[in-house]
Amino acid sequence: MAEPLTLKPEAPAAGGRAVELDPQLTGRRVTPRRRPLRWLVSAVVLVVLAQFIVGVFTNTHYEWHKFWPYFTRESILDGVVVTLKVVGLSAVFGLLLGVVVALGRLSTNPLLAGLAWAYVWFFRALPLPLLLIITFNFSYFYPRLGIGIPWGPVFAEVQTSSLTPLAIGVIALSLNEAAYAAEVIRGGILSVEHGQIEAANALGLSKARQLRRVVLPQALRSIVPAYGNQLVGLVKASSLVYYVSLLDLFGAVFVLESRHPESIVPILIVGAAWYLVITAVLSIGQFYVERFYARGGARALPLTPIQKLRRFVRLNRRGF
Template identity: 55%
Template structure:
């Protein structure tokens, strides 16, 4: 029987006058990396020791942790944290968009005012801003709207308007807007200049160009950076305790002063709740980034479930190949 050209035989029959030889395929062994295995073992040992100490150390008082985790005072503080975060995130983003547009404006006045605002609020610590707003009524007891250096149209008592919730939201929003402005400005600048030129060549109005062409493309860069800011905002809400607003951290502090023996379990409760909140924000970030990645990548990044299914499939395939050898 004739063989086709280029065919390779793994086992051939030897000539009659030569001893029998059988050529078999040899499995290629992967390169051994002892350093990686040693590092893996060290990390696993340290992780096991940490988990063992965390579970068995009686100082953590896990029974008291379970008692406090869903207590009404803690849940009410959690709701305050969510409310402050939601209002501050929306207000900060809207303020950041306006500040970014002002910095990108051709007006030197708008650019200067926006730059000074961003410079000031990125330089002043958030706790200083909150405390300054908390004592703002000592400087201005009444606020009025009217002609500068002239008569006032109407005025109102600042102390009656500035509740603890308002002070917290305004302080966080002012601080967040300064950082959001740079995030938005960076996203707008990341859009290819050809997109601006193509929109201008079509004769589209400036506002329409920004809303329908530039800003949707800029969101691909804005979303991951601003969600990172949002995670920081969730943690920054713990500072509103210093303006007499009982958020999650403030509720735990109040309960800790009443029950000094439960300070550590209460701190663990706060820690776990913040971990849950930031994890939920991170999950939302993944799916939002995946949504805006459409059209920019050939294949969308796999979801965690898809990654798990692919890993299980690869593991089963590896076991099947090893069993067949």
């Protein structure tokens, strides 16, 4: 336990002047508050957690000796790469389209606002497996898509039947993601105090500059946590691209367990472990992005895990 603190007879005030303390308080020792219940609960939780972990790793039904060979299997690694491609491309395209739809919903133009609302309503209403199947069969209804003059010559066109399963999966996930991203972005923009916009108008800033310099930096404090949650959902939703014959991580696990029915449990654990790794990386990135945009909005930045560990060790050395 740390040495008790002793009050000094004089302490500097906020203005720099020395303030005399009550003589009765001078020399009185201050000791940290004891919290036996906290330590008791912590000990119980640690014991239960340790028992669970030991039980998992000593249970022979998990077949841990097969975990690493399947974890690093080439088909699984190829599936992880496909999943990362689908998630990365869908996140970028979905975010860009979501920004456009969100600005459309906030527009004073009733036509643009109505179309943006209809987009959000339509793609949030469709189940993602159904949207993937519709996108997969899109070439049946529209064999070609082109750019040109309405009811006139076409300058460029593309055969929709030539779309690869990766392109189909990315298109469907991007359309779905944009609907949710638009609402996240719209909510973040609406969370900015109206006085900030009035101040920007008083300074004569253009609408584009207001959005870039005043609104978005403050809105991102609300957007980043919600959109980070959307990205985690996107990682799980990417497993549905198996409907369009794309072998992502889930597809690789599904095919592998059908070929090796004697190792279903370790193969499923491998799939779960890879999804946990991907989600953990996204969560770490989200934490640092949130911490970056918390500047100016919080008295102190959130502590990083290393800083929390150092603080915990320092306080325990002092007896707290």
